[in-house]
Amino acid sequence: MAVSWRVLVNTVLLITVVGNFAFLYSMYNAPNRYHPEGHGTDVMTMYEDGDISIAGGRVNMATTTTTATTPQHTMAEAEDKRAHVQSSEPLRVRAYSSKALARISVNDDTVLEVGESAGEAGRGIHVAVINGHTGALMDTNKFDTYVEGADLRLLSYLRGIHPNRIVALAVRDEASFHLGNDARMELIKMGSIKIGQLQWRDTWAMVARVGSPDKTSDALARAPDFNHWGEGVEVSAEFERHAEDNGCNWPDTPHFKQRRAFCARYDGYGELCRCDHPPAIAPSPSPAPPLPNMATTPLVIMASENRPKYLLRSLRSLLAAQGCIPSNIVVSIDGVDKMEAEDVCKLVGVTAMRHRPTSEKNGRISQHYKFALTAMFDRFKDAEHVIVMEEDLDAAPDFFRFFSTALPLLKSDPTLYCISAWNDQGYTHSTGDVTRLYRVETMPGLGWLLSRRLYKQELEPRWPGPDKLWDWDMWMRMNENRKDRECIVPDVSRTFHFGATGLNVNDYFQKLYFAKHRLNDDPTAVVNTQDMTAEAYDAALRRQIAASHILDTQQPCGTMVPDALENTNTPLVLYMTMKSAGDHETWLQLAKCWHLWDLDVRGFHKGVWRFYRKGNPIAVVGTPYSPFSSHKPDALEPLFMAAPKKKQTR
Structure with missing residues (x-):
């Protein structure tokens, strides 16, 4: 029936x-x-440096300044x-x-x-x-x-x-x-x-x-x-209107007066506005000496006026990271109509500036990036580098130490383009060493650093105009801009993409491609910068491939790693078909099988992709395109995986 x-x-x-x-x-x-929450009775302690401690946390109370591109009354x-x-x-x-x-x-x-x-x-x-x-x-x-x-x-x-x-x-x-x-x-x-x-x-x-x-x-x-x-x-x-809410019984201090007003105006901030034991804006990291290079390296957060709660989460993670200097943080807000994102900046104690939108869709985002980068290098005249974050990124506890340690590589090596805290292939199942760095030919973004020289001399004069509805990051990846230079990325990312709403993302996309990325949680981790110059990196990679266990290519979507080798840190190598620089047919199918980034081709160096497989470092070598394919035994047939045929439509 x-x-x-x-x-x-x-x-x-x-x-x-x-x-x-x-x-x-x-x-x-x-x-x-x-039931309505009870009133807190926490004791607030003032420190000599102007910080406050609330329920064990510590918050810097630096004064917020705002640069507006439109009169304040318009926003009001x-x-x-x-x-x-x-x-x-x-x-x-x-x-x-x-x-x-x-x-x-x-x-x-x-x-x-x-x-x-x-x-x-x-x-x-x-x-x-x-x-x-x-x-x-x-x-x-x-x-x-x-x-x-x-x-x-x-x-x-x-x-x-x-x-x-x-x-x-x-x-x-x-x-x-x-x-x-x-x-x-x-x-x-x-x-x-x-x-x-x-x-x-x-x-x-x-x-x-x-x-x-x-x-x-x-x-x-x-x-x-x-x-x-x-x-x-x-x-x-x-x-019926309920009685006027006089707010929580918090200490009568400038910070809590500001927080009380903020929580009376906005909702959706959860624990930040609870009356009983309110958390610090961000717990202060353990005392440590200043990080080299960071005092003169400001950071800009690219934000829209429509995602203030994302912005607060990102700011809290940055303020909790070792070596954070709040006065070096500027939030660039795209839009001049809504006040909430700016009020978040005031609450946290960081500088905000506003961008009057031009263009639309991806073109609007591109113009915002140009505005923010130009403003940052103009504002911080002694800065030779700027870190770029986005409002929907968490920062790892060693975020600033990562850039502090890796920055000398960019300064000394003209074959480098940028340093990124994000590894496109850095999922929980494909990473294994918080100290390891890679060189890649694609610009990952999502928490990255560039030099004044690169921006002012090369990118700013050629930046696409408002009429070009291009993705700014795709434009930066074009080799006419990259000029064969590479970016440094970690094996384990120092940022995590949590945003599930935006122009190019939704909940399903976030879950499928970002939710399982690994974020370093070790605040003491220090990346290893040895063998990262172009020649030294290639020499070390050749040594690794020559000493690697060669994987069988018969079952590409299976584990391919013998049980006896799992989680032994044994170097592995897989040779796959790649006839030219643009031949990515096999790689994209393999990436899909192994649940890596498969929307486009990212994270490679001279036809080699490096990550971890079953607890072992692996190099996937494109053959015969990659110069590293010379290590392949003559009798070994490289893996080939055909792309599925597209359905014909009438």
Whole structure:
């Protein structure tokens, strides 16, 4: 007997639907987990250098300066939509969901609206967090739960919203496909009755007050069949304004006054704004002598005005790294309309500057990079090098030591182009030595250092204009700019890409290509810079290949490493077919098999890829293109893996 698609989906979600009632029952018969947090009683200690210690951490309180490319009142006017007129009238919150539109309003003023023109970028669950006393919009966010991984971010986000905030959720297009049980259960705890029933292309909306699940309202409209969407659905609720929140009982210091104001204006910052035992902005690393080269090497963080929470996470990791000099950090914010990213900089105590956007899409990002690099070398006139970070990168605890140790290589070797903290092939299963460095012909980015001479004499005069919608990093990788020079990268990366939203990334892409990268966690690690000049590196690589165990090429997608050799640090070599510099057919298939970077070709040196395989250093040698293929035994047939044939379309 044929079974309809809806019957199948209902069967899969049966446990979740039944769970609605169990969780709702438990909420009314157990202590409320959303009780307001208690007031902290931590003691703040002042240090002679102006730092403060909170709950064992230490924070530098340097003064923030801001360079704006637009009058301050313009940004303030753009922010006016955050603040709803205060009055005694109740707050009427509406959320509307449909295939083409998600909209949220407070007392008939629209605070969030995403239409069909947003395309896939507007798909998923849209969330607005509203101050329960003033009615001000505190935060908005979007979770594309059509793709894998977004529901975990949604779960974390919901758990970080503070009690008495009003939360409105609206769906545009589709939100059920990868909305897992944990996120659904969290919404049920908040009072949702319908979320357990949400299925393919149903529409759903919800309005709730955090900590008061009995005040929650949600509604759902069924999709009539697999190929169509549910009708538009709207839910509304009216909330009495709660008493004005005077903030946490934190010490009466400039920092905590600033933090209190920040947390009253914005939401979604979790533990940073909790009243009980608030963490330091960043724990101070253990005392250590200044790192060579770092006092005159500033760092710029490339940031958009739309991802301030990413920016805070990145800044906290940098401030916790050994050798960090906060006064050397500048955040370049692309955009002049929103204040939150700049307020993050003020809270942390670093300098911010703003870039008025030009161009669009990748061209806009490219113009922002040119603006920031020019500004940094102009601002720090004695700096011969600049480190470039991005707002969605964590820094390793030895981030600055890595650059301090590797920088002399760039200074002394004209065959080098840059130093990068990121290894494109540096996954948890493909790395093995925190001290090892490689030379690669591609510019990795994602935490990198370049020289004033390179930028001012070569790159800046030729930088693509606003009319070129190019990726800046792809442009820098072109050999007309690189000129056969190479970059130094570590075996184990000193940055970690955590951003799941952006122009060129989503939750699925982040999980597939970035989430399993390895970040060094050893603060005492020191990279080995021996044999890193061009001639010495090639000589050492030849010695390694000559002494390596040659892998069988018959089962390329298997382990290929004999059991007796696993995790023995035995050098391995694999010879594969590579007839010319542009012949990457076999490598891309092998990279896919071994779960390495396979979107394009990166991380090679003269036709050789180096990483770790089953706990052993391996060199994959392109034959006959690579000069290192001369070590291949004559009788050995190099590995060849054909790319799958493309399906023909009529």
